[in-house]
Amino acid sequence: MSSLRALVERVPDGWSEASYAGRRYGVTKVARADGRAISVYAEELGGTDVVSTNVYVTGGSEELRPCEMPAAKVLAFLRDATF
16 A cells, blocks of 8 residues: 555545546645645535545654544545545
8 A cells, every 4th residue: 555645645635526436526725834744625616525634744754634424434535536
């Protein structure tokens, strides 16, 4: 599996549209603190699904902090969404 950083880098900066599991999503990615704190928020267009997480890059490590959802859901979206 790809590193967390590589998965997050697949997401374009700012707002973009993605396709995931046959549905369309509006996705916002914002990097702060020189790229050490990254937030990704995806909302299904015309639906109710949401994917939301923060990723923190400290030293040589990366930490995924999903927002009130399982990490597996966030990782699947980051891995399989088409931008």
